[in-house]
Amino acid sequence: MATILSVSGSPSATSRTAGLLRHLDARFAARGHLTVPLDVRTLPARALLGADFGHPGIVRARELFEAADGVVVATPVYKAAYSGLLKSLLDLLPQDALAGRTVLPLATGGSTAHTLAVDYALRPVLSSMSAEHVVRGAFVLDRHIVARDDGSVVVDEAAREGLYDVADAFAAAVERAAAPGPRVSSAV
Template identity: 45%
Template sequence: MSILLLGGSPQLPSSSGRLLAHIGERLALQGYGIRKLDVRDLPAQALLLADYADPAITEAVQAVAAAEAVVIATPIYKAAYTGLLKAFLDLLPQDGLAGKLVLPLATGGGHAHTLALDYALRPVLQALGAKQVYTSIYANAQQLGWHEERGLNFDEPIAARVQAGIDELSAGLFLLAGPREAAAVLPPVRTPQTQLQPA
């Protein structure tokens, strides 16, 4: 089962990018195939003009299509997810997240933006056909800490929420794998052949 980490921050490094990487590392330890895509790395002109002929754009859209789950991270600017992320989501086909599990993440400056993911991003993910959009994880600047040697650290409520999000996504992938594995081992359906009797 493959998971795409989709970063929507225009800055490097960023709190949302660090949170995304942390969750990706935890999921990789569980044996999932992890691929990372930072939208800021795509060619700006091709992204803004929706140039599907650009190889980088084609590869990015195909990366979404190939994943069973997508973890999306964005900072919150002016009570919404970034325009950079919106530009990329607009490139996806109408059913670009069909059958996929999605875990949204966001970081912001304070508690005022806690519901921004649910009001701004969740409807877009659902409109793209996501099979399941899990409970959003939002952390403000006071809840995330960064140390050059120890890395990312959370306060207790966010640590619990991050673990819950990882557990929910893992459980969803386990359930998603079940029907696919069952379908893979089912014998092909044989249609009865009519026996011709000699005249």
């Protein structure tokens, strides 16, 4: 069993991004993994904006990254990039916060014009944080994520297959990395 940290960079409490993450958390749990949600919006704003590295909430977030075998980082796309809220957290993490970890970048947005945000905005920052392996990410249009009254979401058929393909590839990569025995680097 691996531990997967599921990070939502959405500032909204009723976010499709967070709902999509919780949906994938259930998929990872069905594979036997422990999923740990981290909604960045719940961290203290003053600590995030004031770069308070010693604040207990920020220290706890760093500990969650350290304990994870894999990390899913999801964000809504604003102005062709990941959210400022997510950026605030990533700036407070050590430069090697993702070392030895497999990472899945996800983004949600209202237009296909933002699909490149995963590869040209989010992936580079995750790679710069020494991720062992950043798997192929996914961009899901908001209209393909249907929120239910209970807070859960349904991913419509148009996006489900591609999303599940990247989620399953991520889970398999985490499983390989967490398997006992010598660790083989995926670096080229």
